[in-house]
Amino acid sequence: MDLHYLTAHELGDLLQRREVSAVEVTEAIIDRIEAVDGRVQAYLTRTAEQAFEQAKAIDAARARGEKPGPLAGVPMALKDNLCTEGIRTTCASRMLAGWVPPYDATVVRRLKAAGAVMLGKLNMDEFAMGSSTENSGFFPTRNPWDLERVPGGSSGGSVAAVAAGEACYALGSDTGGSIRQPASFCGVVGMKPTYGRVSRYGLVAFASSLDQIGPITRDVTDCALVLGVIAGHDPSDSTSADLPVPDYRAALRPEIKGLKIGVPREYFGAGMEPEVETVVRRAIARLEEMGAVCEETSLPHTEYALPAYYLVAPAEASSNLARYDGVGYGLRVPGKDIIAMYMNTRSQGFGPEVKRRIMLGTYALSSGYYDAYYLKALKVRTLIRRDFEAAFAKYDLLATPTAPTVAFRLGEKAGDPLAMYLSDLCTIPINMAGLPALSLPCGFSQGLPVGLQLIGKAFDEATLLRVAYAFEQTTEYHRRRPELGVA
Amino acid sequence: MPISTAEVEHVALLARLKLSPEEKVAYTEQLNAILEYMDKLNALDTTDVEPTAHVLPLRNVFRDDVARPGLPRERALAGAPAASEGQFKVPRVV
Numbered sequence: 001m002d003l004h005y006l007t008a009h010e011l012g013d014l015l016q017r018r019e020v021s022a023v024e025v026t027e028a029i030i031d032r033i034e035a036v037d038g039r040v041q042a043y044l045t046r047t048a049e050q051a052f053e054q055a056k057a058i059d060a061a062r063a064r065g066e067k068p069g070p071l072a073g074v075p076m077a078l079k080d081n082l083c084t085e086g087i088r089t090t091c092a093s094r095m096l097a098g099w100v101p102p103y104d105a106t107v108v109r110r111l112k113a114a115g116a117v118m119l120g121k122l123n124m125d126e127f128a129m130g131s132s133t134e135n136s137g138f139f140p141t142r143n144p145w146d147l148e149r150v151p152g153g154s155s156g157g158s159v160a161a162v163a164a165g166e167a168c169y170a171l172g173s174d175t176g177g178s179i180r181q182p183a184s185f186c187g188v189v190g191m192k193p194t195y196g197r198v199s200r201y202g203l204v205a206f207a208s209s210l211d212q213i214g215p216i217t218r219d220v221t222d223c224a225l226v227l228g229v230i231a232g233h234d235p236s237d238s239t240s241a242d243l244p245v246p247d248y249r250a251a252l253r254p255e256i257k258g259l260k261i262g263v264p265r266e267y268f269g270a271g272m273e274p275e276v277e278t279v280v281r282r283a284i285a286r287l288e289e290m291g292a293v294c295e296e297t298s299l300p301h302t303e304y305a306l307p308a309y310y311l312v313a314p315a316e317a318s319s320n321l322a323r324y325d326g327v328g329y330g331l332r333v334p335g336k337d338i339i340a341m342y343m344n345t346r347s348q349g350f351g352p353e354v355k356r357r358i359m360l361g362t363y364a365l366s367s368g369y370y371d372a373y374y375l376k377a378l379k380v381r382t383l384i385r386r387d388f389e390a391a392f393a394k395y396d397l398l399a400t401p402t403a404p405t406v407a408f409r410l411g412e413k414a415g416d417p418l419a420m421y422l423s424d425l426c427t428i429p430i431n432m433a434g435l436p437a438l439s440l441p442c443g444f445s446q447g448l449p450v451g452l453q454l455i456g457k458a459f460d461e462a463t464l465l466r467v468a469y470a471f472e473q474t475t476e477y478h479r480r481r482p483e484l485g486v487a
Numbered sequence: 488m489p490i491s492t493a494e495v496e497h498v499a500l501l502a503r504l505k506l507s508p509e510e511k512v513a514y515t516e517q518l519n520a521i522l523e524y525m526d527k528l529n530a531l532d533t534t535d536v537e538p539t540a541h542v543l544p545l546r547n548v549f550r551d552d553v554a555r556p557g558l559p560r561e562r563a564l565a566g567a568p569a570a571s572e573g574q575f576k577v578p579r580v581v
Contacts, residue, residue, distance in 0.1 A: 102562040238548040332568030347505040362502040378538030434542030
């Protein structure tokens with residue numbers, strides 16, 4: 001049996017019935033990593049030794065008759081911007097190349113408590129800035145469906161690892177689409193929960209009012225399971241919502257009759273590949289056949305979301321990244337005085353995209369430009385929120401493409417930052433409004449996966465998961481695997 | 488209004504980034520292209536619109552004022568590029 005392509009719930013069932021041991025599962029996936037990661041390049045740091053220790057502990061607990069939970073003993077991996085005590089966390093940046101955090105992020109603590117076996121840390125765009133994982137300070141990750149293409153970004157390593165059978169599930173972070181866009185490009189399920197649903201304590205900050213951690217999985221059931229473990233109030237994060245967490249797995253029912261789904265026409269605009277549109281429209285038609293009421297609607301300020309985002313996110317980033325000054329942690333490049341030390345350190349430690357965003361953000365916040373750029377963008381953010389509020393007065397959820405295209409080729413957009421920014425067109429408005437959204441596989445174009453994005457009301461992840469699950473029950477897309485030339 | 492190379496230099500100083508001559512030219516071009524795209528926002532009248540800095544309706548998030556142990560000093564300093572006598576060490580400031 002090929003253990004590496006089983007879902008977390010399938011593996012969890014096998015483990016609970018003690019048909020396999022956690023050590024055997026861990027071994028199988030580490031073998032898989034050995035076989036394919038040379039080509040996919042998803043991992044920045046591997047922690048096989050610790051993984052085996054965790055797996056042994058789970059096996060021992062089961063041998064004692066304990067029932068350690070549905071995800072116990074299932075191997076997973078983390079985007080390298082989540083702090084892991086004693087294990088280096090680089091954010092794919094030269095700035096943090098050798099940094100070892102003294103604490104675990106809350107999500108890491110919760111996964112450990114649920115018995116997770118961690119295989120390592122995954123590649124990403126440096127400081128989560130990018131849409132292709134080409135901006136990693138170390139090396140680009142490749143799309144398992146076509147190694148000449150990008151996996152998307154910035155959680156490209158996380159998504160590629162799940163798609164290639166190198167981790168059963170992974171966590172990513174989503175500031176403007178960084179979980180959903182690569183999930184779409186690599187044919188897996190990726191969710192950005194409502195802002196505040198999952199604690200950001202221990203996530204290396206990029207844009208604090210937009211960042212959210214979420215699961216990347218092979219199917220919707222796994223997404224519900226993982227979200228259930230990581231969600232919930234955390235006093236260590238002042239923006240964490242103090243709300244009860246529903247039983248997401250119990251919410252998965254194939255029944256969606258009568259549900260009202262809005263289809264915003266602005267998400268099918270210029271730049272959309274016709275075949276991607278066809279695939280997504282067919283998926284929406286399928287939801288209709290299943291009994292949902294789908295209706296075209298409008299979110300009139302959609303076209304302003306991208307320019308507003310690229311002012312708000314860099315402004316927050318320029319402030320958050322001020323902490324990399326060569327004093328407290330990370331790289332230090334000496335200089336003749338302290339200012340020279342700061343400038344040398346930051347110039348050598350940050351890559352071009354990070355510098356570009358710091359420059360953009362510093363400019364937008366600087367004296368004389370604040371009102372014209374930053375404040376204006378925050379006001380436009382209000383208009384975007386209002387669009388969604390009006391839509392959700394009428395609809396239970398919205399359905400759109402996740403990305404306007406399939407995965408593009410490595411290098412194709414690397415020299416043109418604006419073209420790269422446009423690949424997050426369909427995901428960015430959701431972060432601006434703080435809403436939950438997920439991408440799930442809904443078909444193929446040119447042999448490459450296409451994602452359907454479902455957007456929900458704030459804190460209503462359960463409805464999203466339910467509709468995604470119902471759709472998934474009628475399709476086989478999530479079962480297809482890339483051919484990597486190995487069994 | 489396009490951003491000049493002198494402004495790029497000023498912003499780089501504010502951001503504590505040292506740019507090479509090539510980077511100055513590249514960032515001037517790229518920031519101009521991006522900012523030109525941002526000008527799209529001026530088409531919208533936002534006179535009476537409140538800004539949204541944050542999506543959650545948060546007001547004064549408090550927790551009980553209870554003393555608890557912080558990170559031990561040696562662990563806080565463990566990642567520092569230079570430390571001395573239990574403190575971060577930096578080049579002379581004054």
